[in-house]
Amino acid sequence: MAEIGKINILSVVRETENGVYLDGENLGEILMPRKFVTDEVKASEQATVFIYSDSEDRLVATTENPLAMVGEFAFLKVIETNRFGAFLDWGLPKDLLVPMSEQKAKMTEGKTYLVHVFLDEKTNRIAASAKIDKFLDNVPPGYVPGEKVDLLIAEETEIGYKAIVNKQHWGILYKNQVFRPLSPGEKLEGFINKIRDDDKIDLLLEKPGYGKIDPISEKLLETLRENNGFLALNDKTSPEIIQSLLGISKKNFKKAVGNLYKKKRIEFKSDGIKLIG
Structure with a gap:
């Protein structure tokens, strides 16, 4: 069909x-x-x-492909507005309409919005909606911890990043578990961390239990972030300086550095270590 x-x-x-x-x-x-x-x-x-x-x-x-098909979410730019609604550039000669009734607030020409592309069954016309919530969480999340999922980053919040999971549900990536900046519209693979009692979904960018960061390595990461991603520390740094700055022994410092280097979280510089991402 x-x-x-x-x-x-x-x-x-x-x-x-x-x-x-x-x-x-x-x-x-x-x-x-x-x-x-x-x-x-x-x-x-x-x-x-x-x-x-x-x-x-x-x-x-x-044979041209649009930026988003029916059933998909995407960030699209408004190129014109009129009394019927807002028209989006979706990569095809005919622009995509967001009717006034499908706008959360009046859209502005030149701005980019997260929308859902849908088919109006009565008219067979393709349109878009900025009322994202009505297209998500309509079925219970049947995921299991560790399951790989497709994510679309929707927005950054105080606690982390809201993401659309498999085009069906909302999920959250907490900031203390994200080790690089994420941007709205970014598509990437993630993993289910857990489904909470209220059916809310906690996400991870790494499979649970795989490549888990130990507390000492996590402390080193936090210190790097607090110092603009760089620390003038290396194998030649005295144990006293490491203890004073990080509160750990030089032996544990070297273990943490090795752990983070293997996971490609840091890189070595001639004068210290630098956070990647």
Whole structure:
């Protein structure tokens, strides 16, 4: 079954001056404009296309991929606003509309917003919504600790980073467990740390129990962050200076440095150690 707002592999039905018509199955025949028709399409009689409505609300097929498809979340930039809503640049000739009813607050031209792309089943039009919460946490989280998940960083808060988990749930990455800056819109892999009694999800960037930082190494990391990511300490530093600065023995200092170096958290400089990230 062909789907609007998704990638489909469709068979060529016939060729015209305007392009080729593809078998959209349940959607009927769909035009793929001539500029997308390659020799490979003609030879295989199939095309991998994205289906959406053009400016005249006709279904068309394109080999261009949008920045986000139906069911996905993305940060997109507003390029125009009018009485109907805000229009977003999503990488296709026809801009993506966020109706006024789907805006949390009135959107501003030139700004970037987190939106969810959805299909209006009544009109078969693709639109976007900035009311993210209504598309998340609609089913209980069925994850298990240690499970790998896909994350989209949504925003930074006082306690950490809010992230969208597998396009279905909200989760949180706590600042004391994140060892590099994260940016809204960043996509990365993470792991489930635990599901709390209220079904809230705690996340990690490393698999629980794997590469765990011991307390002494954690203390060294914290001291590095407090000193702009650099400490003028190395193997030649006296035990007294290490004890005074870190409150640990030189032996434990060397163990912590070795541990963090193996985990690629620090790098060695001629005059000390530097935090990575």
